[in-house]
Amino acid sequence: GNSVTQMEGPVTLSEEAFLTINCTYTATGYPSLFWYVQYPGEGLQLLLKATKADDKGSNKGFEATYRKETTSFHLEKGSVQVSDSAVYFCALSGNAGNMLTFGGGTRLMVKP
Amino acid sequence: GAVVSQHPSWVICKSGTSVKIECRSLDFQATTMFWYRQFPKQSLMLMATSNEGSKATYEQGVEKDKFLINHASLTLSTLTVTSAHPEDSSFYICSAREGGHTEAFFGQGTRLTVV
Numbered sequence: 001g002n003s004v005t006q007m008e009g010p011v012t013l014s015e016e017a018f019l020t021i022n023c024t025y026t027a028t029g030y031p032s033l034f035w036y037v038q039y040p041g042e043g044l045q046l047l048l049k050a051t052k053a054d055d056k057g058s059n060k061g062f063e064a065t066y067r068k069e070t071t072s073f074h075l076e077k078g079s080v081q082v083s084d085s086a087v088y089f090c091a092l093s094g095n096a097g098n099m100l101t102f103g104g105g106t107r108l109m110v111k112p
Numbered sequence: 113g114a115v116v117s118q119h120p121s122w123v124i125c126k127s128g129t130s131v132k133i134e135c136r137s138l139d140f141q142a143t144t145m146f147w148y149r150q151f152p153k154q155s156l157m158l159m160a161t162s163n164e165g166s167k168a169t170y171e172q173g174v175e176k177d178k179f180l181i182n183h184a185s186l187t188l189s190t191l192t193v194t195s196a197h198p199e200d201s202s203f204y205i206c207s208a209r210e211g212g213h214t215e216a217f218f219g220q221g222t223r224l225t226v227v
Contacts, residue, residue, distance in 0.1 A: 032214045032215075034215075036218070041221075041223070042220055042221060043118065043205050043218045043219050043220040043221040044156075044205065044207075044218040045218070046215065046217070046218075049215065051214065089155065089156070093214050093216075099146055099158050099161055100146070100158075100207070100216060102155045102156045103155065104154070104155045105154070105155045107153075
């Protein structure tokens with residue numbers, strides 16, 4: 001079956017530091033890949049997505065590239081802000097476009 | 113962008129009572145809706161998938177008689193936690209997807225506390 005593995009947190013960074021959150025997946029066929037962000041007490045918001053190999057999703061300074069050869073979709077941001085503090089979930093949706101399979105989530109804490 | 117509204121955002125109920133959570137797609141037709149449960153500091157666990165007009169498909173280990181899901185229209189799905197107990201306290205999140213699309217949009221979540 002499908003699975004998503006992402007680095008455990010918490011990840012603690014100073015403001016303006018570079019961020020990488022690793023995500024690897026196991027899936028049959030050609031899944032779509034997503035990053036969601038969850039702020040405290042809220043639901044999930046789609047941050048970015050990529051639907052095929054070598055696609056790069058980007059939004060709000062965050063980027064992730066769909067790497068089929070390494071089955072990875074690592075999230076990066078060049079300069080984090082305190083407001084980026086949240087939990088980040090990597091997820092995939094299989095060929096049939098059915099349910100999302102989530103990674104365990106990575107909590108990011110950015111200190112001023 | 114597509115908006116999914118979930119209500120209520122939080123609820124406290126007494127043990128043994130039932131609680132209904134609503135999930136509405138405001139600007140698109142949600143042919144498929146998903147219900148997730150999230151324990152503190154953990155990931156989302158899919159509970160069930162529902163297609164409009166059909167019975168929900170429950171994940172293994174989820175009691176269908178306890179977590180009643182109704183998806184009677186293309187814009188509304190409800191999750192009813194029947195005879196709630198303290199161990200049912202959790203954060204419940206719905207998501208909705210339009211037919212033919214891979215992207216699902218999430219509601220704000222409902223924090224249920226059973227006392």
